Amino acid sequence: MRIATYNVNGVNGRLPVLLRWLNETQPDIVCLQELKAQQDNFPEQAIADAGYNAIWHGQKSWNGVAILARGMEIQELSRVLPGDPEDSHSRYIEAIVNGLTIGCLYLPNGNPAPGPKFDYKLKWFERFTQHAAGLYASGKPVVLTGDYNVMPTDLDVYKPERWVDDALFRPETRAAYKNLLAQGWTDAIRKLYPDQKIYTFWDYFRNAYGRDAGLRIDHFLLSPTVDSRLKSAGVDRHVRGWEKTSDHAPVWIELAD
DNA sequence: ATGCCTGAATCTTTCAGA
Numbered sequence: 601m602r603i604a605t606y607n608v609n610g611v612n613g614r615l616p617v618l619l620r621w622l623n624e625t626q627p628d629i630v631c632l633q634e635l636k637a638q639q640d641n642f643p644e645q646a647i648a649d650a651g652y653n654a655i656w657h658g659q660k661s662w663n664g665v666a667i668l669a670r671g672m673e674i675q676e677l678s679r680v681l682p683g684d685p686e687d688s689h690s691r692y693i694e695a696i697v698n699g700l701t702i703g704c705l706y707l708p709n710g711n712p713a714p715g716p717k718f719d720y721k722l723k724w725f726e727r728f729t730q731h732a733a734g735l736y737a738s739g740k741p742v743v744l745t746g747d748y749n750v751m752p753t754d755l756d757v758y759k760p761e762r763w764v765d766d767a768l769f770r771p772e773t774r775a776a777y778k779n780l781l782a783q784g785w786t787d788a789i790r791k792l793y794p795d796q797k798i799y800t801f802w803d804y805f806r807n808a809y810g811r812d813a814g815l816r817i818d819h820f821l822l823s824p825t826v827d828s829r830l831k832s833a834g835v836d837r838h839v840r841g842w843e844k845t846s847d848h849a850p851v852w853i854e855l856a857d
Numbered sequence: 858a859t860g861c862c863t864g865a866a867t868c869t870t871t872c873a874g875a
Contacts, residue, residue: 609874610864634874636865661865662873709875749875768875803875804862815875847863847875 601698601855603629604836605745605818607706607801607848610636611664614846615643621839621850622650628670629697631704632656633747634846635664635690642666655679659690665704665746669697677701683727691724700826701735705746710767718767721749725776729783735823736783742823744785747848749817750777752787755797756816768817786827788820788853789835800835801848809840818851829855 604627608614611632622630630652635642639658647654647668656666657679667674674695681692691706705728710721735742751769754760763769781787789798799814808814822830833853840849 613864634864661867709873711873711875763875766875801875806861808862817875844863 601629601857602627602852603631603702603743603745603820603855604850604852605631605633605704605747605820606850607633607747607818607846609634609846609848611666612637612641612643613844615646617839617842617845619646619650620842621836622652625836625850625852626670627852628672629700629702630668631702631745632666632668633664633704633706634662635659635666636662637664655693655695657690657693663690663706665690665693665706667693667695667697667702667704672698681705681724681727682731684723687724692728699741701740701742703732703735703742703744705744705748707747707749709749710773713765713767713770718770721767722772722776725773725780729776729780732780732785732821733783736785739825740823741825743826744821745819745851747817748777748819750774750819751815751817752777752790752819755795756799758799758813758815768815781821784824785821786824786830788822788827788830788833789816789851791827791830792833798835799837800851802840804847818848820851820853822853826855831856
């Protein structure tokens with residue numbers, strides 16, 4: 601079973617690229633972030649025609665997350681991150697698919713830091729960590745995947761010294777990620793490739809993709825029973841080279857049945 | 858320190874992204 605995550609940066613503007621990638625790689629479960637579409641403006645029919653059921657939580661202009669499943673039922677558990685009724689951002693959706701609990705997240709960017717946006721990022725991270733603790737304690741097979749907006753270590757940044765004051769790489773942000781992993785989660789890519797430079801994002805500026813000036817910010821966190829099924833993982837980085845593409849590339853894992 | 862690019866809405870600029 602293949603599970604993928606992809607920050608599409610606009611699900612409607614990205615539709616041809618998304619459909620091409622779905623057809624090419626045929627993932628069984630897909631988590632999408634940054635839909636940038638209102639709830640009733642999600643391309644449900646085109647995605648159904650590609651063979652996928654979908655649930656999503658849209659929002660005007662920004663954010664928005666979705667879970668797709670190829671020929672499988674999606675049992676929605678939540679479309680908000682618990683812990684703050686005042687939080688209006690569509691950044692989390694959770695469902696059971698084929699016996700797996702799938703949490704699809706779009707963690708706040710947090711720039712500029714310091715400031716209210718960075719405070720919001722850290723608070724969101726705390727709420728997510730608290731929610732993850734409950735999922736972990738349940739003992740169920742859980743996959744928490746999406747755009748974490750965190751480079752966990754120096755290995756995950758093309759030029760670490762340029763990013764030390766950035767919200768994606770500040771000590772508080774890296775500490776929050778480390779604290780989350782300390783619950784027992786496995787970072788799938790890092791487990792399989794402990795020393796390899798692997799990026800999932802290249803910004804649109806300065807020919808970043810051509811220079812391989814990238815960041816690893818899209819992650820797969822696995823609970824122990826899912827970790828024991830992990831066969832392989834990777835980044836579909838060639839998709840970043842397509843016309844009208846997202847600034848992120850899809851990331852995937854393959855699990856034993 | 859800033860802009861470089863991109864998508865969506867506020868729509869011929871502005872905002873946010875990372």
